[in-house]
Amino acid sequence: MKTLIYSAKDFEIPFLEEANKDVHTFKYITDRLTTNTAMMALGFEAISIFSADDASGIVLEKLKDFGVKYITLRSAGHDNINLKVAKRLDIKVANSPGYSPHAVAEQAITLLLALNRKVTLARKQTQNYNFTLDKLIGFDLKDKTVGVIGTGKIGSVIVQILNGFGCRIMAVDPFEKEELKKRFYVSYTHLDNLIEQCVVIILSVPLTSDTFHLIDKSKLDLMQKETLLINVARGAVVHTQDVLEYVDKNRISGYATDVYDKESGVFFYDRSKNKPHDATLDKMLTQDRILLTPHQAFATKEALANIAQTTVENLSSWQQGRHPKNTLLPANQVHVDDH
Numbered sequence: 182m183k184t185l186i187y188s189a190k191d192f193e194i195p196f197l198e199e200a201n202k203d204v205h206t207f208k209y210i211t212d213r214l215t216t217n218t219a220m221m222a223l224g225f226e227a228i229s230i231f232s233a234d235d236a237s238g239i240v241l242e243k244l245k246d247f248g249v250k251y252i253t254l255r256s257a258g259h260d261n262i263n264l265k266v267a268k269r270l271d272i273k274v275a276n277s278p279g280y281s282p283h284a285v286a287e288q289a290i291t292l293l294l295a296l297n298r299k300v301t302l303a304r305k306q307t308q309n310y311n312f313t314l315d316k317l318i319g320f321d322l323k324d325k326t327v328g329v330i331g332t333g334k335i336g337s338v339i340v341q342i343l344n345g346f347g348c349r350i351m352a353v354d355p356f357e358k359e360e361l362k363k364r365f366y367v368s369y370t371h372l373d374n375l376i377e378q379c380v381v382i383i384l385s386v387p388l389t390s391d392t393f394h395l396i397d398k399s400k401l402d403l404m405q406k407e408t409l410l411i412n413v414a415r416g417a418v419v420h421t422q423d424v425l426e427y428v429d430k431n432r433i434s435g436y437a438t439d440v441y442d443k444e445s446g447v448f449f450y451d452r453s454k455n456k457p458h459d460a461t462l463d464k465m466l467t468q469d470r471i472l473l474t475p476h477q478a479f480a481t482k483e484a485l486a487n488i489a490q491t492t493v494e495n496l497s498s499w500q501q502g503r504h505p506k507n508t509l510l511p512a513n514q515v516h517v518d519d520h
Protein backbone atom coordinates (compact mmCIF):
# COMPACT_ATOMS: atom_id res chain seq x y z
CA MET A 182 0.00 0.00 0.00
CA LYS A 183 1.35 3.45 -0.92
CA THR A 184 1.92 5.15 2.42
CA LEU A 185 3.16 8.60 3.32
CA ILE A 186 5.01 8.61 6.64
CA TYR A 187 4.63 12.03 8.26
CA SER A 188 7.03 13.26 10.97
CA ALA A 189 9.56 10.59 9.97
CA LYS A 190 12.64 10.74 12.15
CA ASP A 191 16.02 9.41 11.03
CA PHE A 192 16.27 7.08 14.00
CA GLU A 193 12.98 5.26 13.24
CA ILE A 194 13.40 4.78 9.46
CA PRO A 195 15.73 1.73 9.71
CA PHE A 196 13.16 0.03 11.98
CA LEU A 197 10.31 0.77 9.54
CA GLU A 198 12.37 -0.47 6.58
CA GLU A 199 13.30 -3.66 8.41
CA ALA A 200 9.67 -4.38 9.38
CA ASN A 201 8.30 -3.53 5.94
CA LYS A 202 10.63 -5.62 3.79
CA ASP A 203 9.32 -3.74 0.74
CA VAL A 204 5.76 -5.06 1.18
CA HIS A 205 4.33 -1.52 1.19
CA THR A 206 5.67 1.56 -0.60
CA PHE A 207 6.82 4.05 2.01
CA LYS A 208 7.65 7.69 1.41
CA TYR A 209 9.18 9.45 4.41
CA ILE A 210 8.79 13.15 5.08
CA THR A 211 9.94 15.08 8.12
CA ASP A 212 6.95 17.47 7.96
CA ARG A 213 4.25 17.21 10.58
CA LEU A 214 0.70 16.67 9.38
CA THR A 215 -1.10 20.02 9.55
CA THR A 216 -3.72 21.83 7.46
CA ASN A 217 -0.82 23.09 5.31
CA THR A 218 0.88 19.73 4.74
CA ALA A 219 -2.23 17.58 4.26
CA MET A 220 -1.97 18.09 0.49
CA MET A 221 1.33 16.17 0.45
CA ALA A 222 -0.81 13.05 0.92
CA LEU A 223 -2.28 13.44 -2.57
CA GLY A 224 -1.87 10.10 -4.34
CA PHE A 225 -1.36 8.08 -1.13
CA GLU A 226 -3.97 5.57 0.01
CA ALA A 227 -2.56 5.55 3.54
CA ILE A 228 -0.63 7.83 5.84
CA SER A 229 1.21 7.22 9.09
CA ILE A 230 1.39 9.86 11.80
CA PHE A 231 2.89 10.37 15.25
CA SER A 232 1.85 12.18 18.42
CA ALA A 233 2.66 15.74 17.27
CA ASP A 234 0.71 15.44 14.02
CA ASP A 235 -2.59 17.26 13.79
CA ALA A 236 -5.37 14.98 12.56
CA SER A 237 -8.20 17.27 13.64
CA GLY A 238 -11.50 17.32 11.77
CA ILE A 239 -10.50 20.00 9.27
CA VAL A 240 -7.28 18.15 8.38
CA LEU A 241 -9.15 14.86 7.98
CA GLU A 242 -11.62 16.53 5.58
CA LYS A 243 -8.66 17.57 3.43
CA LEU A 244 -7.05 14.13 3.59
CA LYS A 245 -10.34 12.60 2.46
CA ASP A 246 -10.44 14.94 -0.54
CA PHE A 247 -6.88 13.88 -1.41
CA GLY A 248 -7.91 10.21 -1.41
CA VAL A 249 -6.52 9.01 1.93
CA LYS A 250 -8.44 5.97 3.22
CA TYR A 251 -6.27 4.70 6.05
CA ILE A 252 -4.31 6.27 8.92
CA THR A 253 -1.96 4.25 11.09
CA LEU A 254 -0.58 5.94 14.21
CA ARG A 255 2.96 5.14 15.31
CA SER A 256 1.86 5.95 18.86
CA ALA A 257 -0.31 4.44 21.58
CA GLY A 258 -2.00 7.75 22.49
CA HIS A 259 -4.52 8.98 19.94
CA ASP A 260 -5.75 12.28 21.36
CA ASN A 261 -4.45 14.08 18.24
CA ILE A 262 -6.94 12.48 15.86
CA ASN A 263 -10.65 13.22 15.68
CA LEU A 264 -12.02 9.70 15.52
CA LYS A 265 -15.64 10.85 15.17
CA VAL A 266 -14.83 12.79 12.01
CA ALA A 267 -12.64 9.93 10.71
CA LYS A 268 -15.58 7.55 11.14
CA ARG A 269 -17.97 9.93 9.38
CA LEU A 270 -15.53 10.26 6.48
CA ASP A 271 -14.99 6.48 6.41
CA ILE A 272 -11.26 6.87 7.02
CA LYS A 273 -10.03 3.78 8.86
CA VAL A 274 -7.72 4.40 11.81
CA ALA A 275 -5.46 2.11 13.86
CA ASN A 276 -2.71 2.77 16.40
CA SER A 277 0.28 0.98 17.96
CA PRO A 278 -0.77 0.17 21.51
CA GLY A 279 1.41 -1.72 23.92
CA TYR A 280 4.58 -1.52 21.82
CA SER A 281 6.61 -1.49 24.99
CA PRO A 282 4.93 -0.52 28.23
CA HIS A 283 8.33 -1.27 29.79
CA ALA A 284 10.01 1.53 27.84
CA VAL A 285 7.49 4.08 29.11
CA ALA A 286 7.28 2.72 32.65
CA GLU A 287 11.07 2.70 32.95
CA GLN A 288 11.13 6.34 31.82
CA ALA A 289 8.60 7.20 34.54
CA ILE A 290 10.86 5.61 37.13
CA THR A 291 13.92 7.32 35.62
CA LEU A 292 12.17 10.67 36.03
CA LEU A 293 11.14 9.83 39.58
CA LEU A 294 14.63 8.79 40.68
CA ALA A 295 16.33 11.70 38.90
CA LEU A 296 13.93 14.22 40.45
CA ASN A 297 14.02 12.73 43.94
CA ARG A 298 17.81 12.34 44.03
CA LYS A 299 18.36 15.64 42.17
CA VAL A 300 20.60 14.07 39.58
CA THR A 301 20.56 16.99 37.14
CA LEU A 302 21.37 19.50 39.89
CA ALA A 303 24.17 17.21 41.13
CA ARG A 304 25.64 17.16 37.63
CA LYS A 305 25.36 20.92 37.29
CA GLN A 306 27.09 21.39 40.65
CA THR A 307 29.85 18.85 40.08
CA GLN A 308 30.58 20.34 36.66
CA ASN A 309 31.35 23.52 38.61
CA TYR A 310 33.54 21.52 41.04
CA ASN A 311 30.94 22.06 43.74
CA PHE A 312 30.80 18.73 45.58
CA THR A 313 28.52 19.77 48.45
CA LEU A 314 25.36 17.86 49.30
CA ASP A 315 23.19 20.54 50.92
CA LYS A 316 20.84 20.81 47.96
CA LEU A 317 20.88 17.13 47.07
CA ILE A 318 18.85 15.54 49.87
CA GLY A 319 16.13 13.17 48.67
CA PHE A 320 14.08 10.46 50.40
CA ASP A 321 14.03 6.65 50.44
CA LEU A 322 11.29 5.19 48.27
CA LYS A 323 11.02 2.14 50.51
CA ASP A 324 7.81 2.18 52.56
CA LYS A 325 6.60 5.39 50.90
CA THR A 326 3.03 5.56 49.61
CA VAL A 327 3.08 6.01 45.87
CA GLY A 328 0.06 6.60 43.63
CA VAL A 329 -0.40 5.42 40.07
CA ILE A 330 -3.22 7.08 38.14
CA GLY A 331 -4.12 4.74 35.28
CA THR A 332 -3.14 1.08 35.70
CA GLY A 333 -3.36 0.00 32.07
CA LYS A 334 -0.42 -1.49 30.21
CA ILE A 335 2.10 1.17 31.29
CA GLY A 336 0.70 1.73 34.79
CA SER A 337 0.83 -2.01 35.50
CA VAL A 338 4.56 -2.15 34.75
CA ILE A 339 5.11 0.97 36.88
CA VAL A 340 3.34 -0.82 39.75
CA GLN A 341 5.55 -3.87 39.30
CA ILE A 342 8.74 -1.79 39.45
CA LEU A 343 7.54 0.25 42.45
CA ASN A 344 6.77 -2.98 44.27
CA GLY A 345 10.45 -3.88 43.83
CA PHE A 346 11.39 -0.68 45.65
CA GLY A 347 9.21 -1.69 48.59
CA CYS A 348 6.63 1.07 48.08
CA ARG A 349 3.03 0.96 49.28
CA ILE A 350 1.01 1.40 46.12
CA MET A 351 -2.34 3.13 45.70
CA ALA A 352 -4.07 3.41 42.33
CA VAL A 353 -6.98 5.01 40.54
CA ASP A 354 -8.54 3.38 37.51
CA PRO A 355 -12.18 2.72 36.59
CA PHE A 356 -11.06 -0.85 35.74
CA GLU A 357 -9.40 -2.37 38.78
CA LYS A 358 -6.93 -5.19 38.10
CA GLU A 359 -7.24 -8.14 40.49
CA GLU A 360 -3.75 -9.30 39.56
CA LEU A 361 -2.20 -6.03 40.74
CA LYS A 362 -4.09 -6.27 44.02
CA LYS A 363 -2.98 -9.86 44.59
CA ARG A 364 0.64 -9.68 43.42
CA PHE A 365 1.61 -6.15 44.42
CA TYR A 366 -0.92 -5.31 47.17
CA VAL A 367 -2.24 -2.35 45.19
CA SER A 368 -5.12 -0.60 46.91
CA TYR A 369 -7.52 1.10 44.52
CA THR A 370 -9.14 4.25 45.81
CA HIS A 371 -10.69 7.48 44.57
CA LEU A 372 -8.61 10.29 43.10
CA ASP A 373 -8.73 12.76 45.99
CA ASN A 374 -7.74 10.13 48.54
CA LEU A 375 -4.79 8.96 46.41
CA ILE A 376 -3.65 12.56 45.98
CA GLU A 377 -3.83 13.25 49.71
CA GLN A 378 -2.02 10.06 50.75
CA CYS A 379 0.83 9.79 48.26
CA VAL A 380 4.25 11.46 48.24
CA VAL A 381 4.78 10.33 44.66
CA ILE A 382 2.01 10.53 42.06
CA ILE A 383 2.56 9.06 38.60
CA LEU A 384 0.24 9.83 35.67
CA SER A 385 -0.21 7.05 33.11
CA VAL A 386 -3.68 7.74 31.74
CA PRO A 387 -4.79 8.53 28.18
CA LEU A 388 -5.80 12.12 27.43
CA THR A 389 -9.59 12.09 27.26
CA SER A 390 -12.38 14.49 28.17
CA ASP A 391 -12.21 12.98 31.70
CA THR A 392 -8.46 13.38 32.13
CA PHE A 393 -7.97 16.81 30.49
CA HIS A 394 -6.45 19.01 33.25
CA LEU A 395 -7.04 16.21 35.73
CA ILE A 396 -4.36 17.82 37.89
CA ASP A 397 -5.17 21.48 38.44
CA LYS A 398 -5.24 23.84 41.44
CA SER A 399 -8.07 21.93 43.09
CA LYS A 400 -6.00 18.71 43.11
CA LEU A 401 -2.65 20.41 43.81
CA ASP A 402 -4.27 21.90 46.94
CA LEU A 403 -4.74 18.36 48.25
CA MET A 404 -1.11 17.33 47.75
CA GLN A 405 1.51 17.15 50.47
CA LYS A 406 4.40 19.61 50.45
CA GLU A 407 6.82 16.71 49.75
CA THR A 408 4.88 15.36 46.79
CA LEU A 409 6.69 14.63 43.52
CA LEU A 410 4.43 14.57 40.46
CA ILE A 411 5.53 12.48 37.47
CA ASN A 412 3.87 12.60 34.03
CA VAL A 413 4.47 10.11 31.21
CA ALA A 414 0.93 10.44 29.85
CA ARG A 415 0.15 13.61 27.90
CA GLY A 416 0.95 17.24 28.73
CA ALA A 417 -2.66 18.35 28.96
CA VAL A 418 -3.45 15.83 31.70
CA VAL A 419 -2.01 18.51 33.98
CA HIS A 420 -2.70 22.25 34.01
CA THR A 421 0.95 23.17 33.45
CA GLN A 422 0.72 26.77 34.74
CA ASP A 423 -0.91 25.58 37.96
CA VAL A 424 1.76 22.93 38.50
CA LEU A 425 4.56 25.44 37.92
CA GLU A 426 2.99 27.87 40.37
CA TYR A 427 2.74 25.18 43.06
CA VAL A 428 6.36 24.08 42.53
CA ASP A 429 7.53 27.72 42.63
CA LYS A 430 5.66 28.38 45.87
CA ASN A 431 6.99 25.15 47.43
CA ARG A 432 3.46 23.84 47.71
CA ILE A 433 4.69 20.62 46.08
CA SER A 434 8.25 19.36 45.91
CA GLY A 435 8.74 18.86 42.17
CA TYR A 436 7.40 17.92 38.76
CA ALA A 437 9.09 15.61 36.26
CA THR A 438 7.50 15.12 32.88
CA ASP A 439 8.17 13.56 29.50
CA VAL A 440 5.30 15.47 27.89
CA TYR A 441 4.15 19.06 27.61
CA ASP A 442 0.84 20.38 26.31
CA LYS A 443 2.57 22.77 23.89
CA GLU A 444 5.22 20.28 22.74
CA SER A 445 3.87 19.99 19.20
CA GLY A 446 6.31 21.52 16.70
CA VAL A 447 8.97 21.88 19.42
CA PHE A 448 9.77 18.44 20.78
CA PHE A 449 11.66 16.15 18.33
CA TYR A 450 13.39 19.17 16.73
CA ASP A 451 16.70 20.90 17.41
CA ARG A 452 15.42 24.36 18.27
CA SER A 453 18.71 25.60 19.77
CA LYS A 454 19.16 28.21 17.01
CA ASN A 455 15.48 29.03 16.71
CA LYS A 456 14.21 29.03 20.26
CA PRO A 457 10.44 28.92 20.75
CA HIS A 458 8.92 31.99 22.41
CA ASP A 459 7.33 30.18 25.29
CA ALA A 460 7.75 31.57 28.78
CA THR A 461 6.22 28.46 30.35
CA LEU A 462 8.74 26.21 28.63
CA ASP A 463 11.57 28.56 29.65
CA LYS A 464 10.45 28.28 33.24
CA MET A 465 10.30 24.50 33.06
CA LEU A 466 13.86 24.38 31.73
CA THR A 467 15.32 26.64 34.40
CA GLN A 468 13.54 25.66 37.61
CA ASP A 469 15.72 23.04 39.39
CA ARG A 470 12.73 21.19 40.80
CA ILE A 471 11.21 20.67 37.37
CA LEU A 472 12.62 18.03 35.06
CA LEU A 473 11.56 17.85 31.44
CA THR A 474 12.49 15.18 28.92
CA PRO A 475 11.45 15.57 25.25
CA HIS A 476 8.78 12.84 24.89
CA GLN A 477 11.46 10.17 24.79
CA ALA A 478 9.73 7.44 26.79
CA PHE A 479 9.07 5.41 23.63
CA ALA A 480 12.64 5.80 22.38
CA THR A 481 14.09 2.35 23.00
CA LYS A 482 15.20 -0.10 20.33
CA GLU A 483 12.57 -2.60 21.40
CA ALA A 484 9.73 -0.06 21.32
CA LEU A 485 10.76 1.31 17.92
CA ALA A 486 10.94 -2.21 16.44
CA ASN A 487 7.47 -3.03 17.79
CA ILE A 488 5.96 0.26 16.55
CA ALA A 489 7.37 -0.43 13.08
CA GLN A 490 6.05 -4.00 13.11
CA THR A 491 2.55 -2.89 14.15
CA THR A 492 2.53 -0.10 11.54
CA VAL A 493 3.23 -2.66 8.81
CA GLU A 494 0.67 -5.13 10.23
CA ASN A 495 -2.04 -2.44 10.32
CA LEU A 496 -1.40 -1.58 6.66
CA SER A 497 -1.29 -5.26 5.61
CA SER A 498 -4.62 -5.94 7.34
CA TRP A 499 -6.30 -3.13 5.41
CA GLN A 500 -4.70 -4.29 2.17
CA GLN A 501 -6.12 -7.76 2.75
CA GLY A 502 -9.58 -6.34 3.47
CA ARG A 503 -9.44 -7.05 7.21
CA HIS A 504 -9.82 -4.75 10.23
CA PRO A 505 -6.51 -4.48 12.13
CA LYS A 506 -6.77 -5.65 15.73
CA ASN A 507 -5.69 -2.15 16.78
CA THR A 508 -8.57 -0.42 15.02
CA LEU A 509 -9.63 2.79 16.80
CA LEU A 510 -13.25 3.84 17.09
CA PRO A 511 -14.65 7.07 18.62
CA ALA A 512 -14.95 7.10 22.41
CA ASN A 513 -14.93 9.90 24.95
CA GLN A 514 -11.78 11.40 23.52
CA VAL A 515 -10.59 14.97 23.68
CA HIS A 516 -8.62 16.32 20.74
CA VAL A 517 -7.23 19.38 19.05
CA ASP A 518 -10.63 20.50 17.82
CA ASP A 519 -11.97 20.91 21.31
CA HIS A 520 -9.18 22.94 22.92
Ligand code: NAI
Pocket residue numbers: 257258259278279282285330331332333334335336353354355356385386387388389391392413414415439440476477478479
Ligand atom coordinates in the same frame (compact mmCIF):
# COMPACT_ATOMS: atom_id res chain seq x y z
P1 NAI B 1 -3.92 1.68 28.42
O1 NAI B 1 -5.15 1.92 27.61
O2 NAI B 1 -3.39 0.28 28.49
O3 NAI B 1 -4.16 2.17 29.92
C1 NAI B 1 -4.76 3.36 30.27
C2 NAI B 1 -5.47 3.15 31.60
O4 NAI B 1 -5.94 4.41 32.06
C3 NAI B 1 -6.66 2.20 31.50
O5 NAI B 1 -6.57 1.18 32.46
C4 NAI B 1 -7.85 3.11 31.75
O6 NAI B 1 -8.93 2.44 32.38
C5 NAI B 1 -7.23 4.16 32.65
N1 NAI B 1 -7.98 5.39 32.72
C6 NAI B 1 -8.69 6.01 31.75
N2 NAI B 1 -9.27 7.13 32.24
C7 NAI B 1 -8.92 7.21 33.55
C8 NAI B 1 -9.19 8.14 34.58
N3 NAI B 1 -9.98 9.22 34.37
N4 NAI B 1 -8.65 7.92 35.79
C9 NAI B 1 -7.88 6.84 36.02
N5 NAI B 1 -7.59 5.92 35.08
C10 NAI B 1 -8.11 6.11 33.86
O7 NAI B 1 -2.84 2.69 27.86
P2 NAI B 1 -1.26 2.65 28.09
O8 NAI B 1 -0.62 1.89 26.99
O9 NAI B 1 -0.98 2.29 29.48
O10 NAI B 1 -0.90 4.20 27.82
C11 NAI B 1 -1.44 5.24 28.61
C12 NAI B 1 -1.13 6.59 27.98
O11 NAI B 1 0.27 6.86 28.07
C13 NAI B 1 -1.41 6.66 26.46
O12 NAI B 1 -2.76 6.93 26.19
C14 NAI B 1 -0.49 7.78 26.01
O13 NAI B 1 -1.17 9.02 26.05
C15 NAI B 1 0.63 7.78 27.04
N6 NAI B 1 1.89 7.34 26.42
C16 NAI B 1 2.98 8.16 26.51
C17 NAI B 1 4.17 7.79 25.91
C18 NAI B 1 5.39 8.64 25.99
O14 NAI B 1 6.28 8.47 25.14
N7 NAI B 1 5.52 9.52 26.97
C19 NAI B 1 4.29 6.53 25.17
C20 NAI B 1 3.10 5.72 25.19
C21 NAI B 1 1.94 6.13 25.79
